[in-house]
Amino acid sequence: MGIYLNPGTIEFQESINSEIYVDKTMLIERTNAALRTKQKYMCISRPRRFGKSMAADMLAAYYGKDYDSAALFDGLEISHCETFSTHLNKYNVFKINVQEFLSMTQNVDEMLKVLQKRLIKELKYNYPEYVDCDNLVFAMQDIFSYTGQSFIVLIDEWDCLFREYKQDEEAQRKYLDFLRVWLKDKAYIALAYMTGILPVKKYGTHSALNMFMEYSMTDSGNMAEYFGFTEKEVENLCIEYGMSIEETKAWYNGYGLYDHNKQEDILYSIYNPKSVVEAMLRHRFGNYWNQTETYEALKVYIQMNMDGLKDAIIEMLAGNSVRINIGTFHNDMTTFATRDDILTLLVHLGYLTYDVEKESVRIPNKEVAQEYINAISTMDWKEVIFSINNSRVI
Numbered sequence: 001m002g003i004y005l006n007p008g009t010i011e012f013q014e015s016i017n018s019e020i021y022v023d024k025t026m027l028i029e030r031t032n033a034a035l036r037t038k039q040k041y042m043c044i045s046r047p048r049r050f051g052k053s054m055a056a057d058m059l060a061a062y063y064g065k066d067y068d069s070a071a072l073f074d075g076l077e078i079s080h081c082e083t084f085s086t087h088l089n090k091y092n093v094f095k096i097n098v099q100e101f102l103s104m105t106q107n108v109d110e111m112l113k114v115l116q117k118r119l120i121k122e123l124k125y126n127y128p129e130y131v132d133c134d135n136l137v138f139a140m141q142d143i144f145s146y147t148g149q150s151f152i153v154l155i156d157e158w159d160c161l162f163r164e165y166k167q168d169e170e171a172q173r174k175y176l177d178f179l180r181v182w183l184k185d186k187a188y189i190a191l192a193y194m195t196g197i198l199p200v201k202k203y204g205t206h207s208a209l210n211m212f213m214e215y216s217m218t219d220s221g222n223m224a225e226y227f228g229f230t231e232k233e234v235e236n237l238c239i240e241y242g243m244s245i246e247e248t249k250a251w252y253n254g255y256g257l258y259d260h261n262k263q264e265d266i267l268y269s270i271y272n273p274k275s276v277v278e279a280m281l282r283h284r285f286g287n288y289w290n291q292t293e294t295y296e297a298l299k300v301y302i303q304m305n306m307d308g309l310k311d312a313i314i315e316m317l318a319g320n321s322v323r324i325n326i327g328t329f330h331n332d333m334t335t336f337a338t339r340d341d342i343l344t345l346l347v348h349l350g351y352l353t354y355d356v357e358k359e360s361v362r363i364p365n366k367e368v369a370q371e372y373i374n375a376i377s378t379m380d381w382k383e384v385i386f387s388i389n390n391s392r393v394i
Contacts (some may be wrong), residue, residue, distance in 0.1 A: 004094055004118060004119055005094055005119070005122040005126060006066045006092060009060075009069050011057035011129050012054075012057040012058050012060070012061040012206075015054050015057065015058070016072070020277050020280060023388040024054075024226050024227075025077050025078035026081075027059075027076050028062055028078045028084075029081050030226070032083040032086070033083075034213075035087065035190050040191050040192060041183070041211045041213060042193045042215065043193075043194045043195075043209075044193070044195045044216075045196055045198065045214070045217065050274075050350070051228060052156065052196075052227060053156050056195060059193065060093050062078075062088060063088075063152050064087055064092075064093040065092055065093070069089060071087060091149075091190055092151045092152070092345060093152045093154065094153045095154040096153075096156070097157050098160050099160040099273055102160055108161065108168075108174050109230055111161075114259070116134075119288070120136055123139045137181060143188070150188055151190060153183065153193070156194075156196075157194075157195070158179075158194040158195065158196040159198040160196070161175050162198060162303055162333065163333060165196070177210055183209075194212070197349065198331050199214050199216045199331045200214060203387070217347050217353075218253065221260055222259055222260055228255060228271055229271040229272075229273050229276055230270065233271075234253075236250075238280075239278075241281075242283075243285075248285070249372060250365065251367050252275045252279070253269050253271055253364070253371070254269070254353050254368070255353045256353055272289050274288060275367055279347075290371055290374075298346075298351055298375045301342050301346060302372070306339045307338050307339035309343075315335060316371060317363065321355065322343070322359065323358040324343045324361050329343055330345040351363075
């Protein structure tokens with residue numbers, strides 16, 4: 001068992017052992033269906049604390065070689081599926097958190113150098129007879145060529161560089177180039193799975209990592225129910241912990257995501273898992289999501305007041321929706337041409353929810369509405385404060 005290569009099951013075991021664990025293992029059925037297909041590149045973007053890292057831990061525990069994790073999944077939903085044993089513990093899995101490498105280095109060049117050095121070190125330890133170079137792509141190609149062992153690459157916080165190096169286009173370009181060279185059109189890749197807050201950046205000729213299928217807060221594809229708690233799951237928790245279902249909905253419900261499948265489109269009401277778990281365990285409703293980030297992050301964007309943004313916020317704080325066009329958003333945190341670009345970013349950050357049918361946004365719930373009030377209360381927006389005091393705030 002390595003640190004990054006086949007890292008084991010400890011993280012997923014901690015999730016299962018927690019007082020509240022909601023079974024999301026049917027995500028594995030989706031990823032199994034994508035293995036070694038043109039859909040094997042998957043990018044999942046969700047706001048912070050929506051279960052992205054837990055899902056990556058689960059996939060590493062399921063696919064990773066060198067240990068038997070069957071007992072860990074015994075009784076969970078995926079264990080009843082036909083493909084469960086087919087892919088269980090059959091792959092070399094790299095699981096990396098880009099934030100870890102970015103935090104420990106001074107620039108993108110050093111980050112990419114350290115990341116490759118650490119991954120190659122583990123490949124050399126596990127495959128000394130096949131790895132005789134310090135090039136990550138060549139090392140993985142050689143292992144696949146000589147052993148037939150393919151790789152699953154799980155990248156958590158894939159977009160952290162775009163959030164921390166917002167203005168550094170050269171750093172962003174180098175990072176995208178690295179990911180493309182490492183992952184695109186490589187026979188050794190059985191599945192490349194990335195998670196972050198932002199979708200894949202639209203950036204000139206690099207726009208794209210265009211091989212990735214995207215599952216975001218504006219188009220969740222067939223992944224809606226696997227990130228965040230569904231209404232049924234929350235109702236079950238409310239019954240178990242003796243909490244008001246209606247009050248829980250008022251505080252934490254509101255993210256409407258469609259699941260697009262072959263039979264029909266299903267609209268899921270998705271709850272922030274962090275907030276629901278805290279409310280159940282503490283037996284008290286309150287603002288828990290904002291403990292992971294201050295309202296100052298929201299304040300930066302609403303202060304821009306572009307194209308009537310202020311009026312839109314007043315309208316939404318009164319409980320109404322605002323129509324937007326999400327098509328011009330560049331999937332970053334700096335390129336804003338219109339008010340709609342800022343509102344679209346706020347959807348991806350979790351501060352708004354998007355209605356794909358009405359092409360509109362609104363504030364999802366009481367907890368998030370309080371974030372707007374906190375942010376605005378420290379700004380010189382007297383007319384907004386007046387409107388809040390005289391409107392039906394969510």
